Amino acid sequence: MTGIALVTGGTRGIGAAIARSLKAAGWNVASIYHGNDAAAELFRDGTGIPVYKWDVAEEQACREGLARVEKELGPVSVLVNNAGITRDTMFHRMSFAQWREVLGTNLDSMFTMTRAVIEGMRERRFGRIINISSINGQKGQIGQVNYSAAKAGVIGFTKALAQENASRGITVNAVCPGYIDTEMVAAVPQDVREKIIGGIPVGRLGDPAEIAEAVCWLASDKAGFNTGSVLTINGGQYIAN
Numbered sequence: 001m002t003g004i005a006l007v008t009g010g011t012r013g014i015g016a017a018i019a020r021s022l023k024a025a026g027w028n029v030a031s032i033y034h035g036n037d038a039a040a041e042l043f044r045d046g047t048g049i050p051v052y053k054w055d056v057a058e059e060q061a062c063r064e065g066l067a068r069v070e071k072e073l074g075p076v077s078v079l080v081n082n083a084g085i086t087r088d089t090m091f092h093r094m095s096f097a098q099w100r101e102v103l104g105t106n107l108d109s110m111f112t113m114t115r116a117v118i119e120g121m122r123e124r125r126f127g128r129i130i131n132i133s134s135i136n137g138q139k140g141q142i143g144q145v146n147y148s149a150a151k152a153g154v155i156g157f158t159k160a161l162a163q164e165n166a167s168r169g170i171t172v173n174a175v176c177p178g179y180i181d182t183e184m185v186a187a188v189p190q191d192v193r194e195k196i197i198g199g200i201p202v203g204r205l206g207d208p209a210e211i212a213e214a215v216c217w218l219a220s221d222k223a224g225f226n227t228g229s230v231l232t233i234n235g236g237q238y239i240a241n
């Protein structure tokens with residue numbers, strides 16, 4: 001476990017749980033966030049995990065941010081592309097700005113962040129890239145044409161990149177969470193939430209720690225034969241593959 005494990009969106013929700021689990025597993029972890037300074041400071045003070053602020057949708061910000069992280073902490077061995085947003089509305093009402101914003105944060109970030117680390121990983125012949133997609137990238141979701149398109153794109157990105165880098169000791173995998181109890185889901189109206197839970201066979205939302213455990217395994221040395229896979233963790237809501 002040498003090098004840094006870098007988690008985008010790693011100060012709240014699923015990303016914060018991933019960062020905590022990776023630290024508990026022995027990794028030196030750093031988290032990236034975008035705008036919520038209060039949440040980031042709370043997370044940093046509570047965990048001792050350093051936090052960095054930049055927009056993962058911006059190519060130059062990622063290149064410069066990555067250079068700063070590597071100078072201050074060391075080379076990145078594990079990249080968890082977790083940062084994501086929603087801007088839900090029916091497609092016939094969707095603005096191009098709502099489309100672009102969601103595609104930028106959820107899909108452009110796959111390029112910007114991964115491109116910044118991949119050459120170093122190839123030189124060092126080790127890397128773990130774990131991309132957080134979504135159940136709604138697998139099955140599509142009303143009101144989320146932008147988000148579903150971006151998250152489906154994450155899966156294609158993962159499968160292609162895995163093939164390009166397998167011979168260099170780099171694994172690339174995607175995780176597709178179902179509905180997880182975070183602020184993103186808390187923003188969904190109560191009646192819709194109850195309907196969602198009614199459609200989950202295990203009868204509850206997932207816990208961020210349940211996603212974090214899977215990511216930790218994918219980051220481990222033991223998972224070296226596992227690449228290009230899509231790990232579905234959704235309480236049985238959608239049986240995909």
Ligand code: NDP
Pocket residue numbers: 008009010011012013014015032033034035036037039040054055056057082083084085105132133134135176177178179180181182183184185
């Ligand atoms: P949250 O909204 O709780 O947290 C999002 C995190 O991403 C925050 O740390 C936020 O930073 C960061 N972030 C957002 N935009 C950017 C950006 N442009 N640049 C850098 N950081 C950014 O999200 P969740 O924990 O719920 O979701 C995490 C991931 O899991 C997302 O990709 C989401 O799509 C996916 N997912 C979530 C599900 C769920 O049920 N919650 C289900 C399936 C997938 P800041 O605090 O500064 O805003």
